[in-house]
Amino acid sequence: MSDTPHTPLDNPPDTPPTSPADSTLELRSTVAGDGSVTLAVHRADVAAPAPDEVVVRVEAAPINPSDLGMLFAGADMASATGVASPSDESLPAVRAMIPTGTAGLEGRLDTAMPTGNEGGGTVVATGDSDDARALAGKVVGFLSGNAYAEYRTIKVSSCLAMNDGTDPEDAAACFVNPLTALGMVETMLDEGHRGLLHTVGASNLGLMLNRICLADGVPLVNIVRRAEHVELLRGEGAEHVVDSSAESFVSDLTDALRATGATIAFDAIGGGDLASVILSRMEKVASEGDQFSRYGSSTHKQVYVYGGLDRSPTILNRNFGMAWSVGGWLLTPFLMKVGPEAAERLRRRVADEITTTFASSYGMRLSLTDAVDPEQARRYARMATGDKALITPHAADA
Amino acid sequence: MSDTPHTPLDNPPDTPPTSPADSTLELRSTVAGDGSVTLAVHRADVAAPAPDEVVVRVEAAPINPSDLGMLFAGADMASATGVASPSDESLPAVRAMIPTGTAGLEGRLDTAMPTGNEGGGTVVATGDSDDARALAGKVVGFLSGNAYAEYRTIKVSSCLAMNDGTDPEDAAACFVNPLTALGMVETMLDEGHRGLLHTVGASNLGLMLNRICLADGVPLVNIVRRAEHVELLRGEGAEHVVDSSAESFVSDLTDALRATGATIAFDAIGGGDLASVILSRMEKVASEGDQFSRYGSSTHKQVYVYGGLDRSPTILNRNFGMAWSVGGWLLTPFLMKVGPEAAERLRRRVADEITTTFASSYGMRLSLTDAVDPEQARRYARMATGDKALITPHAADA
Numbered sequence: 173m174s175d176t177p178h179t180p181l182d183n184p185p186d187t188p189p190t191s192p193a194d195s196t197l198e199l200r201s202t203v204a205g206d207g208s209v210t211l212a213v214h215r216a217d218v219a220a221p222a223p224d225e226v227v228v229r230v231e232a233a234p235i236n237p238s239d240l241g242m243l244f245a246g247a248d249m250a251s252a253t254g255v256a257s258p259s260d261e262s263l264p265a266v267r268a269m270i271p272t273g274t275a276g277l278e279g280r281l282d283t284a285m286p287t288g289n290e291g292g293g294t295v296v297a298t299g300d301s302d303d304a305r306a307l308a309g310k311v312v313g314f315l316s317g318n319a320y321a322e323y324r325t326i327k328v329s330s331c332l333a334m335n336d337g338t339d340p341e342d343a344a345a346c347f348v349n350p351l352t353a354l355g356m357v358e359t360m361l362d363e364g365h366r367g368l369l370h371t372v373g374a375s376n377l378g379l380m381l382n383r384i385c386l387a388d389g390v391p392l393v394n395i396v397r398r399a400e401h402v403e404l405l406r407g408e409g410a411e412h413v414v415d416s417s418a419e420s421f422v423s424d425l426t427d428a429l430r431a432t433g434a435t436i437a438f439d440a441i442g443g444g445d446l447a448s449v450i451l452s453r454m455e456k457v458a459s460e461g462d463q464f465s466r467y468g469s470s471t472h473k474q475v476y477v478y479g480g481l482d483r484s485p486t487i488l489n490r491n492f493g494m495a496w497s498v499g500g501w502l503l504t505p506f507l508m509k510v511g512p513e514a515a516e517r518l519r520r521r522v523a524d525e526i527t528t529t530f531a532s533s534y535g536m537r538l539s540l541t542d543a544v545d546p547e548q549a550r551r552y553a554r555m556a557t558g559d560k561a562l563i564t565p566h567a568a569d570a
Numbered sequence: 571m572s573d574t575p576h577t578p579l580d581n582p583p584d585t586p587p588t589s590p591a592d593s594t595l596e597l598r599s600t601v602a603g604d605g606s607v608t609l610a611v612h613r614a615d616v617a618a619p620a621p622d623e624v625v626v627r628v629e630a631a632p633i634n635p636s637d638l639g640m641l642f643a644g645a646d647m648a649s650a651t652g653v654a655s656p657s658d659e660s661l662p663a664v665r666a667m668i669p670t671g672t673a674g675l676e677g678r679l680d681t682a683m684p685t686g687n688e689g690g691g692t693v694v695a696t697g698d699s700d701d702a703r704a705l706a707g708k709v710v711g712f713l714s715g716n717a718y719a720e721y722r723t724i725k726v727s728s729c730l731a732m733n734d735g736t737d738p739e740d741a742a743a744c745f746v747n748p749l750t751a752l753g754m755v756e757t758m759l760d761e762g763h764r765g766l767l768h769t770v771g772a773s774n775l776g777l778m779l780n781r782i783c784l785a786d787g788v789p790l791v792n793i794v795r796r797a798e799h800v801e802l803l804r805g806e807g808a809e810h811v812v813d814s815s816a817e818s819f820v821s822d823l824t825d826a827l828r829a830t831g832a833t834i835a836f837d838a839i840g841g842g843d844l845a846s847v848i849l850s851r852m853e854k855v856a857s858e859g860d861q862f863s864r865y866g867s868s869t870h871k872q873v874y875v876y877g878g879l880d881r882s883p884t885i886l887n888r889n890f891g892m893a894w895s896v897g898g899w900l901l902t903p904f905l906m907k908v909g910p911e912a913a914e915r916l917r918r919r920v921a922d923e924i925t926t927t928f929a930s931s932y933g934m935r936l937s938l939t940d941a942v943d944p945e946q947a948r949r950y951a952r953m954a955t956g957d958k959a960l961i962t963p964h965a966a967d968a
Contacts, residue, residue, distance in 0.1 A: 242864045276889055279862025442888060464677025466640045467900055480888060488884040488896075490840060490875070491674055495903065498886075499895030502865055 193218050193227070193296070197540050197565065198321035200284035201243055202258065207273045209245045211549070212257035212265030213540050214284065219325040221299040226307050228326055231340035233291030233319040234532065235543075235552050235561040236348050237440065237479050242287050242317075245277055246270055246483065249553045252546040259284070266544040288319030288563070292343030295331075296323075303328045311338045313346030320540065322565045332519050334526060342526050344562065345376070348503065350522040350530040351515075352478065353381040355506045356438045357390055358514070363474065367391035367434030369450060371441050372481070373413060374401035374557045376532045382410050383529045391432035395425070395446075401557065416446070426453045430460075436474040438501065443482030447475040447498055448489045455492035468493015476501035481555060535559035539567050591616050591625070591694070595938050595963070596719035598682035599641055600656065605671045607643045609947070610655035610663030611938050612682065617723040619697040624705050626724055629738035631689030631717040632930065633941075633950050633959040634746050635838065635877050640685050640715075643675055644668055644881065647951045650944040657682070664942040686717030686961070690741030693729075694721075701726045709736045711744030718938065720963045730917050732924060740924050742960065743774070746901065748920040748928040749913075750876065751779040753904045754836045755788055756912070761872065765789035765832030767848060769839050770879070771811060772799035772955045774930045780808050781927045789830035793823070793844075799955065814844070824851045828858075834872040836899065841880030845873040845896055846887045853890035866891015874899035879953060933957035937965050 196218050201211045221227050235243075247268035257263035274281060292313045298304040312331040316324060334343045360368045368385065372378050373394025385392040386409050393412045394405050405413045412428040414421060428434075435458070437450050451473050458471035473492060478501040488498065507515045522530050538561055542548050552561035594616050599609045619625050633641070645666035655661035672679060690711045696702040710729040714722060732741045758766045766783065770776050771792025783790040784807050791810045792803050803811045810826040812819060826832075833856070835848045849871050856869035871890060876899040886896065905913045920928050936959055940946050950959035 238864075277862075279857070279860070283862075285862075445883075448883070459677065462677070464675075464681075464683075466636075467902075470903065477888070478892075483888075485843075485846070486886040486888060488886065490878060490881075490884060494876075494898035494900040497895055497897030499897070500892035502892040504865075505868065505893065 193229070193323045196321050196323040197263075198318065199243075199287045199540055199543060201245070201287050202282065202284045203245050203270070203274060203277050203280055204282060205274065207270045208267050209247045209270055210255065210258060210265050210267045211243055211287070211544050212259065212284070213263040213544055214257060214259045215263065216321075218323045221297055221304065221325050223299040223301040224304060224328050225299045225325050226295045226304050226312075226328060226331065227297035228291075228293040228312060228314060228324050228331075229296045230291045230293040230319060230321055230324055230565050232293070232344035233288045233563045233565070234345045234348075234534070235563065236289060236345075237481060237555050238348060239287060239289055240553060240555065242285055244268060244549075244553060245280075246272060249550045252549050254544075254546050264541055264544050266546050266549050268549075286318030288321070289317055290315045290345065290347040291319030291324070292340045292346065293324075294340055299328075301328070307331060307333060310334070311340050311343050313343040315347040320543065320563050320565070322540075332523055334523055338526060341562070341564075342531070345532040346522050346526055346530065349377040349380055349532065350526075351507065351518055352503050353377055353384055354518045354521065355503060356381060357384055357388065358510060358518070359476070359501070359506065360390070360436050363436065365434070365436040365474070367393070367432035367436075369393040369395065369429070369432075369434045369437035371395045371437065371439040371446060371450075372397075372479075372557065373405050373410070374398075375440070376560060377440075379405075379408060380530050382408055386410075387529065391434060393425070393428040393432050393434050397557070422449065422453065425450070426456060429453055430457045435471060437476070439475055439477050440479030441482045442477045442480035442486060443484035445487040445489065447477065447486055448492075450475060451492040451496050451498075452489065455496075459493075465493075468495065470495055472496070475499075478502065532560070534562040536561045537564050537567065538562070540565050591627070591721045594719050594721040595661075596716065597641075597685045597938055597941060599643070599685050600680065600682045601643050601668070601672060601675050601678055602680060603672065605668045606665050607645045607668055608653065608656060608663050608665045609641055609685070609942055610657065610682070611661040611942055612655060612657045613661065614719075616721045619695055619702065619723050621697040621699040622702060622726050623697045623723050624693045624702050624710075624726060624729065625695035626689075626691040626710060626712060626722050626729075627694045628689045628691040628717060628719055628722055628963050630691070630742035631686045631961045631963070632743045632746075632932070633961065634687060634743075635879060635953050636746060637685060637687055638951060638953065640683055642666060642947075642951060643678075644670060647948045650947050652942075652944050662939055662942050664944050664947050666947075684716030684718075686719070687715055688713045688743065688745040689717030689722070690738045690744065691722075692738055697726075699726070705729060705731060708732070709738050709741050711741040713745040718941065718961050718963070720938075730921055732921055736924060739960070739962075740929070743930040744920050744924055744928065747775040747778055747930065748924075749905065749916055750901050751775055751782055752916045752919065753901055754779060755782055755786065756908060756916070757874070757899070757904065758788070758834050761834065763832070763834040763872070765791070765830035765834075767791040767793065767827070767830075767832045767835035769793045769835065769837040769844060769848075770795075770877075770955065771803050771808070772796075773838070774958060775838075777803075777806060778928055780806055784808075785927065789832060791823070791826040791830050791832050795955070820847065820851065823848070824854055827851050828855045833869060835874070837873055837875050838877030839880045840875045840878035840884060841882035843885040843887065845875065845884055846890075848873060849890040849894050849896075850887065853894075857891075863891075866893065868893055870894070873897075876900065931958070932960040934959045935962050935965065936960070938963050
């Protein structure tokens, strides 16, 4: 049940725990056979740190789009209602129904899954290793998959130590968005493209990517979904911002692709025909001045789908020649592919620029209790740009 | 207009042509601004061979699915009617209307495009180079993009010399299908997969691929679209044949993927949700026994779309994790990627096994005049398995 520690306790059973907290509240999500999903506040033990672990007092953890699947498993949030926590009647929970049932969710059925990919906080206890001791008292960000909790026992290798003076809240989102944005640029270079397109330009990740591309001289096309986001990005120095809600979207997009030479796109939306439109406009630009070829241009056009804000199917009209690819893109395999040295270089850049290039902003702050309030859950599950949620486990309930 | 030679005439203007034929009938296709496409018999000069060229008397040329775009540009063949050739009133032609108009076809508008990717025949004249002279009197297959003609002047590098005694008709389809089938296996190995799926198992290409995989010990899943094709392939020794028209298709497919470990598919259909179903079943097999992961399995699943028998959009339901890719696959870039040595190895295998592994069969034989008959055009444009057309330019009209 919920009191199984997430990280194994490697030290001998007779070692006394060195953690100042021996219990924590945390958020776990359970899919049941009736097609419901319950996100609940649980109480759990805090595992004493193994030699290569530290205990972090979690000050803040963002709700990223990539957290949503584990939190609510595709449930229809209109159906969300408040219930008691399955583990303890005195703790709150929220329950919603999954319209598509439990197909594909067999692996997590009836298991209270931890939630929260990343967080930030202060190291309050450490294991015996030198690497662990070096983090004592430090502010760290961490990637753990169970960040929505008051305290967490975390492997040192899953922590990123911040420079002195960093606010733990600034450290909270130092993994997913910063490394994803850096990974996009690295992937672009590695695969031989000379410009990049991003479909959610005004998101926290989009703003980071824009700052990276400006600093590194990488041509970037930003797609945004609302007119006011054009201004937001232009105010941040973005040159090519295209509003997908505008009537002139397709021609604006074509112009921006021509100006930048972008032939690789990173798409967080996933559903609908946006990827198809992007590929067809890239192909149009690539074919300009070419002789007609029955197979289209020889320019390879790539769309990586790294999110699924629109859960409807991806529609590819295949009117973009034969030199194209659409595929999934995920941070962890990318980091494994580039190897530890490159990953460390990217992590150091994040720590050094955490309040500038990699600064995040939030539209709401939620206690653990707030996070299972049906009204709040409906709001943060929409993932509206500019309305991102930050969980602050030690703050008083709203 | 249509009498421009396809290959440039490099020898000085005063060199007398060495070709025994100075004129040829040929098929050319013209898209007009009114959204019509006209496939017509034209008369053209036969260019004298440059030093690195030969003149081939074309005995046979297949109509491959990959020829259809150039022939009819996506026209609705129900609208096909007989007309006179635009170049010569005494020659026949067929005209049909393109439902989607001329969008994407700007590059070929009002130009009489040559047709026919490949053919086979006998070398009847050669240029002065040693390589060209070596082909005198030989039976060759060739890849030229203008094969639907009585005579063609072809670069030596675009010819594949057959072993002595080969029937020119057997040489006609020695490039597109054989090298594509070999290319699929090479791609599978190169990208680290251990089994392969093909969506049109009973096609000429599918039968070749099945023979290659049997000979080379490569696990292969064949999808066919009719029950009788299951028997056809089993009769050829295929172990895993799945009928997409059967009610048990999805579970049969899953079983075959499990048995073979196939994680790469080559799809000639393109439209609809077949690629999506394949990816989701590959993911199901890859996840078996794994712990639940919010991002799906780490097994990379690849679908290459190399044809478009179904021209409707590709629908991806994205219920197959994040480790996936769907992309176009084309023979020429593949051959360029593997380089000349590997390409030559594959070509030699084709020549050596042209009547066995790489044998083709046809459901109809058409003269050039037959090919522009509206009734015949409707039939071969359907690309039904077992009803493939072979153009035999020197045969009498049907």
